[in-house]
Amino acid sequence: xxxxxxxxxxxxxxxxxxxxxxxGLAFAQDALTNVSYDPTRELYRKYNDAFTKHWKETTxxxxxxxxxHGGSGSQVRTxxxxxxxxxxxxxxxxxxxxxxxxxLIEPGWQSEFPKNSSPYYSTIVFLVRSSNPKNIKDxxxxxxxxxxxxxxxxxxxxxxxWNYLAAWxxxxxxxxxxxxxxxxxxxxxxxNVPVLDSxxxxxxxxxxxxxxxDVLLAWENEAFLALEELEPGxxxxxxxxxxILAEPPVAIVDKNVDEKGTRELAKAYLDxxxxxxxxxxxxxxYYRPQHPEHADPEDVARFPDLKLITIxxxxxxxxxxxKHFGDGGIFDQIYSSx
Amino acid sequence: xxxxxFREPSxxxxxxxxxxxxxxxxxxIVIIPIAGLFLKTFELDWQAFYPIISGPRFLAALKLSFGxxxxxxxxxxxxxxxxxWVLVRYEFPGRRxxxxxxxxxxxxxTAVAGISLASIYSPNGxxxxxxxxxxxKIAYTPLGIWIALVFIGLPFVVRSVQPVLQDFSKxxxxxxxxxxxxxxxxxxxxxxxxxxxAILTGFSLAxxxxxxxxxxxxxxxxxxxxxxxxxxxxxxxxxxxxxxxxxxxxxxxxxxxxFIILLAINLIQVWSQRRFGNG
Numbered sequence: 001x002x003x004x005x006x007x008x009x010x011x012x013x014x015x016x017x018x019x020x021x022x023x024g025l026a027f028a029q030d031a032l033t034n035v036s037y038d039p040t041r042e043l044y045r046k047y048n049d050a051f052t053k054h055w056k057e058t059t060x061x062x063x064x065x066x067x068x069h070g071g072s073g074s075q076v077r078t079x080x081x082x083x084x085x086x087x088x089x090x091x092x093x094x095x096x097x098x099x100x101x102x103x104l105i106e107p108g109w110q111s112e113f114p115k116n117s118s119p120y121y122s123t124i125v126f127l128v129r130s131s132n133p134k135n136i137k138d139x140x141x142x143x144x145x146x147x148x149x150x151x152x153x154x155x156x157x158x159x160x161x162w163n164y165l166a167a168w169x170x171x172x173x174x175x176x177x178x179x180x181x182x183x184x185x186x187x188x189x190x191x192n193v194p195v196l197d198s199x200x201x202x203x204x205x206x207x208x209x210x211x212x213x214d215v216l217l218a219w220e221n222e223a224f225l226a227l228e229e230l231e232p233g234x235x236x237x238x239x240x241x242x243x244i245l246a247e248p249p250v251a252i253v254d255k256n257v258d259e260k261g262t263r264e265l266a267k268a269y270l271d272x273x274x275x276x277x278x279x280x281x282x283x284x285x286y287y288r289p290q291h292p293e294h295a296d297p298e299d300v301a302r303f304p305d306l307k308l309i310t311i312x313x314x315x316x317x318x319x320x321x322x323k324h325f326g327d328g329g330i331f332d333q334i335y336s337s338x
Numbered sequence: 339x340x341x342x343x344f345r346e347p348s349x350x351x352x353x354x355x356x357x358x359x360x361x362x363x364x365x366x367i368v369i370i371p372i373a374g375l376f377l378k379t380f381e382l383d384w385q386a387f388y389p390i391i392s393g394p395r396f397l398a399a400l401k402l403s404f405g406x407x408x409x410x411x412x413x414x415x416x417x418x419x420x421x422x423w424v425l426v427r428y429e430f431p432g433r434r435x436x437x438x439x440x441x442x443x444x445x446x447x448t449a450v451a452g453i454s455l456a457s458i459y460s461p462n463g464x465x466x467x468x469x470x471x472x473x474x475k476i477a478y479t480p481l482g483i484w485i486a487l488v489f490i491g492l493p494f495v496v497r498s499v500q501p502v503l504q505d506f507s508k509x510x511x512x513x514x515x516x517x518x519x520x521x522x523x524x525x526x527x528x529x530x531x532x533x534x535x536a537i538l539t540g541f542s543l544a545x546x547x548x549x550x551x552x553x554x555x556x557x558x559x560x561x562x563x564x565x566x567x568x569x570x571x572x573x574x575x576x577x578x579x580x581x582x583x584x585x586x587x588x589x590x591x592x593x594x595x596x597f598i599i600l601l602a603i604n605l606i607q608v609w610s611q612r613r614f615g616n617g
Binding site: 073074077098153155156193194195196197198202205206209210211212325326327335336 | 393394453457462574575576578579
């Protein structure tokens with residue numbers, strides 16, 4: 001008797017699940033998940049609205065785009081661990097390489113879209129206190145004894161790896177290719193760092209809101225955001241003469257889109273980033289567009305020219321990652337030697 | 339000693355069902371994940387394992403994590419009893435609101451707590467700016483870590499001591515006084531022994547929570563290697579390197595160390611119950 005009753009309950013529960021499952025399917029519309037990193041929050045909020053409209057106009061279908069943000073490294077781990085992302089738009093190629101090694105993304109993704117699959121780029125600049133009281137002009141000034149530098153930990157933050165590599169490249173260039181000099185330089189620089197936050201947003205907060213440090217190494221887009229949206233008038237941007245070309249790449253997560261049948265949508269989503277509308281939104285979100293001719297001239301005027309070194313000079317991300325940021329790499333060495 | 343009987347006749351039957359559910363639940367929620375952790379650790383042989391747990395950076399982080407957690411739990415054990423005492427023994431306007439506020443550290447997302455604490459205790463924050471002129475830095479030092487751990491641990495002690503204190507009748511204090519005990523004697527020989535098991539429970543809960551705490555500490559810690567770097571952060575570093583085995587190894591060491599400390603606290607609890615009777 002009891003057995004019958006309980007099996008009835010189970011049957012009802014199964015029936016209900018099936019019912020609601022079916023209901024969910026009936027209402028299904030196009031949906032896309034974009035796993036991105038921290039400072040792209042504002043960019044993709046604007047872009048997703050534009051793309052939703054564009055998709056409706058071209059295909060007549062509704063699409064819901066969900067974007068998740070966080071530290072680039074932990075974001076890619078959520079994808080590797082099973083988050084069904086359709087596209088990843090991360091801070092650096094090495095994080096996408098990790099997804100490639102996990103078998104989620106097919107090799108060759110970096111030539112799937114134009115410009116190394118980077119629809120926008122940025123660089124590393126300095127954010128200093130208003131009217132630059134410590135007179136910080138270039139990378140040299142960061143190793144002065146009286147300067148406190150705020151940068152996140154390159155072990156946990158994609159942005160911070162660009163910061164580190166820009167400093168390394170500066171000294172390597174200045175010393176004519178002397179790696180020991182470059183190592184000393186970054187060691188001195190990190191000796192001036194009083195707080196190593198785990199992510200770029202944390203560092204911005206430490207510098208802008210908590211008033212710690214004299215200079216923040218930041219993505220250019222993050223620096224503009226801090227300048228114009230967080231605390232107007234209290235900080236200003238200093239652009240060094242030399243910096244690194246930071247290309248945050250995008251990729252389709254092949255395994256997931258093939259399972260879900262969303263490849264076409266995912267491709268359209270990333271393609272649209274290169275369109276005139278996409279480039280315009282990119283420039284207005286403080287990222288440097290690959291096609292400045294499509295952007296508002298006043299947005300483009302914000303970006304000064306400077307000498308930009310590329311990651312290829314480090315032998316690509318795979319090599320840079322293990323040499324500098326791997327376990328026992330140069331970053332670990334500078335902290336165990338001083 | 340009564341012999342163990344599998345099915346004790348009881349007013350509410352259902353031992354088999356509830357026991358089965360308990361075992362299943364503990365398996366899924368606790369035992370399997372922890373077993374997985376240790377299995378992952380065993381992927382490493384001793385040559386790979388030993389360097390991970392013997393480097394100066396690891397040892398410094400171990401000392402900081404456990405030291406700050408113990409100190410924070412001790413502080414909470416004292417302040418928590420005081421708060422519980424005030425909430426139980428006195429009537430004052432706003433008591434219920436205050437009572438509810440004790441639970442806020444439970445409810446607040448830890449990252450929010452961490453960012454708020456960092457802004458308040460940073461050199462130009464409300465409280466940090468009061469100490470900055472004396473050269474005392476709070477945020478981004480071990481002191482800041484301790485404050486974050488005190489913050490998240492407080493409810494544990496208050497909530498474990500409060501019900502015991504509520505049941506502790508005033509007459510016992512009065513009897514102690516009429517028998518000639520001074521006030522300090524009443525507190526130390528009558529009240530504290532009765533409260534001790536509850537205090538220890540609160541202490542261990544606060545300690546256990548503090549050791550594993552990541553979200554709130556990370557924003558106020560400064561995260562400098564060998565100075566303000568906590569153990570959970572080292573685990574995150576290993577995860578960022580996709581080195582899951584090394585991350586599991588650090589976690590396993592933390593777990594074993596925590597287990598030993600909690601076991602020791604439990605033994606003290608048993609001892610105190612024998613010594614002073616049931617609290």
